[in-house]
Amino acid sequence: MYAKTIGFDTDLQALAVAAKLLAHPARIAIIKLLAEKKTCISGDIANELPLSRATVCQHLQELKNADLIQGEVSGLNVNYCLNVEKWQSVKAQFDSLFDITTKNINCNC
Amino acid sequence: MYAKTIGFDTDLQALAVAAKLLAHPARIAIIKLLAEKKTCISGDIANELPLSRATVCQHLQELKNADLIQGEVSGLNVNYCLNVEKWQSVKAQFDSLFDITTKNINCNC
DNA sequence: TTTTTAATTCGTATGTTTGCGACATACTAA
DNA sequence: TTAGTATGTCGCAAACATACGAATTAAAAA
Numbered sequence: 001m002y003a004k005t006i007g008f009d010t011d012l013q014a015l016a017v018a019a020k021l022l023a024h025p026a027r028i029a030i031i032k033l034l035a036e037k038k039t040c041i042s043g044d045i046a047n048e049l050p051l052s053r054a055t056v057c058q059h060l061q062e063l064k065n066a067d068l069i070q071g072e073v074s075g076l077n078v079n080y081c082l083n084v085e086k087w088q089s090v091k092a093q094f095d096s097l098f099d100i101t102t103k104n105i106n107c108n109c
Numbered sequence: 110m111y112a113k114t115i116g117f118d119t120d121l122q123a124l125a126v127a128a129k130l131l132a133h134p135a136r137i138a139i140i141k142l143l144a145e146k147k148t149c150i151s152g153d154i155a156n157e158l159p160l161s162r163a164t165v166c167q168h169l170q171e172l173k174n175a176d177l178i179q180g181e182v183s184g185l186n187v188n189y190c191l192n193v194e195k196w197q198s199v200k201a202q203f204d205s206l207f208d209i210t211t212k213n214i215n216c217n218c
Numbered sequence: 219t220t221t222t223t224a225a226t227t228c229g230t231a232t233g234t235t236t237g238c239g240a241c242a243t244a245c246t247a248a
Numbered sequence: 249t250t251a252g253t254a255t256g257t258c259g260c261a262a263a264c265a266t267a268c269g270a271a272t273t274a275a276a277a278a
Contacts, residue, residue: 007159050116101144
């Protein structure tokens with residue numbers, strides 16, 4: 001029942017998946033931190049967010065599973081890194097939606 | 110516990126809320142339909158989507174509660190309409206995120 | 219080797235979203 | 249009025265998401 005995505009266009013489904021990744025402030029915050037390169041270390045990221053280490057780690061894994069970030073072990077630490085290409089492609093998907101929907105809008109129904 | 114958004118910046122929370130609206134293909138499809146003005150009538154929208162009428166109605170109400178669309182009764186039908194200003198502001202929020210995160214990325218951690 | 223430290227996974231509790239049939243509402247037409 | 253049609257709401261079930269303490273893993277330091 002849930003997430004009955006079959007029947008929708010593939011690109012629509014992909015965009016919905018991308019949107020879901022951004023549907024939590026913690027994940028947006030992580031992406032911003034990595035992009036601004038304020039910190040890369042898992043523990044530091046956790047310290048920046050008002051959530052427990054375990055929860056932050058969960059969000060990190062979610063972004064990692066989506067290939068939006070990458071983690072590299074460095075001794076006792078793990079350095080995370082934004083996957084720039086993937087992030088650009090997410091941007092492109094949103095841009096495409098906004099391009100289509102902000103052109104020739106003529107709402108008079 | 111869930112949705113522990115307190116502690117995050119307000120704009121971050123707002124963007125997460127906007128992203129959640131786009132986190133289902135049905136809702137993206139509805140927005141596209143209204144923007145492309147293929148149809149405005151509730152029933153026609155439902156017919157375009159691979160979901161039951163009740164479910165589509167639910168998604169419509171969700172978008173309406175977020176003030177992203179408006180519904181106007183016309184006899185026995187209800188014509189929906191994209192709230193262009195709100196949609197533009199959603200676009201602006203995403204644009205802002207992508208602007209910040211695609212400038213000066215220097216991932217070498 | 220033992221201890222400490224950082225990160226992650228596990229288990230669990232709880233809240234949220236999705237989907238739909240059935241019912242309710244409200245307007246139209248006969 | 250009665251029947252028909254278009255919408256929307258309710259209530260339930262299932263799937264999913266979030267949060268965190270506790271246990272686990274793995275590397276560094278003592």
